[in-house]
Amino acid sequence: MGSHSPKEDVGKHSIKQAPKSGNTAFKLVLAAVAMFGFGFALVPLYDVFCEITGINGKITGPVERVEHWVDTSRTIKVQFITTNNAGMPWEFDALQEQVKVHPGAWTQAEFWALNPTKEDMVGQAVPSVSPSEATEYVQKTECFCFSQQSLKAGEGRNMPLIFSIDPRLPPHIRTITMSYTIFDAGAFAE
Amino acid sequence: MTTATAHHDDHGHHGPAKGIMRWVLTTNHKDIGSMYLWFSFTMLFIGGAMALIIRSELFQPGMQLIEPEFFNQMTTMHGLIMVFGVVMPAFVGLANWMVPLMVGAPDMALPRMNNWSFWILPFAFGMLLLTLFTEAGAPNFGWTFYAPLSTTYAPSSVTFFIFGVHMMGISSIMGAINIVVTILNLRAPGMTLMKMPLFVWTWLITAYLLIAVMPVLAGVVTMMLMDIHFGTSFFDAAGGGDPVLFQHVFWFFGHPEVYIMILPAFGIVSQIIPTFARKPLFGYASMVYATSSIAFLSFIVWAHHMFTVGLPLETELFFMYATMLIAIPTGVKVFNWVSTMFRGSMTFETPMLFALAFVVLFTIGGFSGLMLAIAPADFQYHDTYFVVAHFHYVLVPGALFGIIAGVYYWLPKWTGNYYDEKLGKFHFWMSFIGVNVTFFPMHFIGLAGMPRRIPDYALQFADFNAIATVGAFIFGFSQLVLLYVVIKSIRGGEKATDEVWEGAEGLEWTIPSPAPYHTFAEPPHVK
Incomplete structure (x- = not known):
């Protein structure tokens, strides 16, 4: 691959925007990672929910x-x-x-x-x-x-x-x- | 490397690099958009061939062509390919091409990542398709891959499936991040959020949905992987897990996913109808709010896919009413489209025909969805061909017609040539007839009790199944006409004007046709 940075690819217009874009992208990546964690958090949440409501006959x-x-x-x-x-x-x-x-x-x-x-x-x-x-x-x-x-x-x-x-x-x-x-x-x- | 050095030139005046490496290394949103669209088109024919294998077997009762095990692999692969390999990449392709042009940006905000998010896809699907040639066969547990079918009883190829899903998930998340960043940061001066074209709006909301739920899908397949290989028991009751948990986590992803597959189509139709009605879109703001409401509601309705697993009555009622609530913003959209056409100077070019068919047929799919939302009635409809009819009505004349409408609408801008209108109309009518002949009879055989995903059926379902198979072949082969129309338009034809369509509005129609390799190096000013 070339040694130029990606922001040069898109012309002058975006160069001044690039730091802002990186920022937004970083937040969105964090959101995606958090949602991956949320998927796993659904497992204990599900058990708690079932216990509270008694669904599934999960008797403590x-x-x-x-x-x-x-x-x-x-x-x-x-x-x-x-x-x-x-x-x-x-x-x-x-x-x-x-x-x-x-x-x-x-x-x-x-x-x-x-x-x-x-x-x-x-x-x-x-x-x-x-x-x-x-x-x-x-x-x-x-x-x-x-x-x-x-x-x-x-x-x-x-x-x-x-x-x-x-x-x-x-x-x-x-x-x-x-x-x-x-x-x-x-x-x-x- | 030629691309690298070329990029140091003045950006307005150079074209693409030559040879195959142009496509491998490209960071240009138009190149990547085209690759997404061709990838999706290829997958459409592969997934379509699988559908025709399924329909051929179902042409008559009894087993005639294929083994039941292979039938299961076909239904599974058909679903996975159409959802993740056709509809989603096609929308991302259209977004890549059109979002920068519509908001006046020179390219996507993160061009390197853009390249990567595309190039992961062929490998993900290559891996998935190669399982067909393994001894264990391809995944056979349905595209919804319910545990324990996909864990305890899965063929050994399930691990390839899991990694395939991981890869396509990463690709979608990167694509979505790119689209959000582009829309939020690279809009031309003066283009406020409420001035954005609706396709951009619907994609912004879709991208948020993708970022929210694709990681959950990645999570659920990771849990499967751990259950299969690392001795955990997320979904195995013997070890303290619960298979119903799988369905909850899957549909927490799965329901927003169905809106991911339709919201961009809403956007496309909202671009096309005003153009050919020669009137501005009726109720622009309400369209934006309706789309946002649908996206929000999509997170709190997932259990309507699970009415028969044994939910408590209160839960069933909650999910039933929440689901029905979605009909309201969706109805707002349908009435806005109809109002846009009211007293418009309408013409009926191919994109408009597909958009009109979308409005009518998607509404039919919406109504059967309302029927399925009624919890007590769903006990009869669940897992029958009625469900198959419903989701094919929203996905084929819904999502797919939306995509095809968009392709016809923007094709002259991409290639610089008008497509063959006669052939386009021929393609439309064959598709329209084919799709209805295929899927409408499925409502009846479903209500009569024919279960889905079964290679054989009772004699009383024979006639409607034979009709559906004929329709499927008409629909399938008429897509070859689309392929021919696209190739013909690339190779030549009547030169398109910059505006392309008489009533078209928006930044994408202010640039030359075909769109130059680099556009909007200087941002336009939007009043």
């Missing part, structure tokens, strides 16, 4: 066990759904399809997982609550979904879930579905 936990006032006048039907992510070979089931609970009472549910393969595996269950409005009222002191589950080849195990529904649950919600999807977390084993 485990919580400290607090004895609520038990609202015996209401009965909430809590349904359990289990799903295997594509390619996950485990047997994974809820041992009860549904339970009826009074808001405020602590309830234990059992889940069953079995690794039928000939290799040791690590699984991670990802929870979700429907309707999402109910998410913030679901409190768990213990859940197999809080940590990875390791199963040796052929090993099976009961996994507990201890939860309670906050009595402040809006009155129009009568049924809550808790869904768990099990993933092969071998690549992320801790």
Whole structure:
């Protein structure tokens, strides 16, 4: 390339403008870099947003066990759904399809997982609550979904879930579905 | 080096250097603009050939020509090439050519960077296209590359795709920075912001959109790269990530992106209609404010692409109403164009025909967009051919017709010769008929439930698919007429006057035709 500076290319008119142009360009480059950072900032922002609003059933936990006032006048039907992510070979089931609970009472549910393969595996269950409005009222002191589950080849195990529904649950919600999807977390084993 | 020494001469009196190195080393905005336009034109034929492969397979139900895996690669590559390789480079090319001429600047503000931002592109697309010849095949996850299709289940060529996107992103950002700096700093004395031609205005706003969202696209593909190769789990639920997060970040880029692809076309049409109606543009200030409003709104509507992922009701309502709000500034624009023509002395040369078709057909695409914005109805339309019909109506007779209109409008200024008006009109009518025959039936098969991105379909969709394929071939091959018209105009023809068009106003029509290699070495004064 030639040794002349770029501003000479464009004639006299722009020479006096060039410092100003460099300035503007620099600010715009900074803006672009900032937006690149913003793209990554969307990741924690998304998690915070989901936690605040309860979208996605992202339950924070485990919580400290607090004895609520038990609202015996209401009965909430809590349904359990289990799903295997594509390619996950485990047997994974809820041992009860549904339970009826009074808001405020602590309830234990059992889940069953079995690794039928000939290799040791690590699984991670990802929870979700429907309707999402109910998410913030679901409190768990213990859940197999809080940590990875390791199963040796052929090993099976009961996994507990201890939860309670906050009595402040809006009155129009009568049924809550808790869904768990099990993933092969071998690549992320801790 | 000849170019380097030549540049030390008096700037008004020398022409371009000779040979291939002129194009490699050029910092001239007209050369770079031409290269962008030829690059885009080449990509149009490559992406168009892919569209014809897709349409050929869909001519009849059943699988006849290609394997489903290859079909997926074709839909993906067609989308990527048309968005990033045709529409965006064509607009940058037009901006390179016309923005300095319209604001009375001698060149772009950052000519070296201009050269670089163009020359990255052929390498980015070369890399993307070469994946077609790898064993793994080209990317096959759709142009929206949703995770986990593009991460966990992606072909190994995805890494080339990611670097390709990085490169075209860098190119667009540099191009956008250059355009903003040129517009803000190199305007001729007296040209205040509110005296700028609308093409310049729409490009200024588009450039800001590019600077804001192309880095986010770069970010999302970087996250993919890290998920695939470095063991992170941004989008993998097994490791604590969330695939829906991908869609949020992608569409945070993706929705402003669709306005990036249409705002400059609004600008072109706003130049052409006043010329051929021989009346000043109706509502200039409202056009500027409407464009700015659209650009602002484009940042808060992204989740209307994701109504079916399981958003809470309040979120769906917010995005539904915010999306519908965009119809207001867009409506302002359409009514301004119509009012400009009202009682004008209209003539119907080829650029005007394309601009008129733009107004009518883009409005159809806008209306189907409003239908899609209705969250409860979107559950039926989502991922069907109705969506395909909608975005092709806004992109083909929208963005592409805008570009073609601009090419016909400014071609005599670029080449110094009028194009062949008869052939131009022939090209217009073939394109107009072809585009409608292709995309209008897609509304019906979409409403009837035909899913997009699937190589086979149920028998009841057969007739409309056959019609669409015929239309696609008419449309595709009529673009060869455009190629011929452009080459013919470069090689000769009736000499164009400086003004070119009887009713044209603006600085670009005050310089000779063809535009000399260097223009506005002394800035003009705008009253």
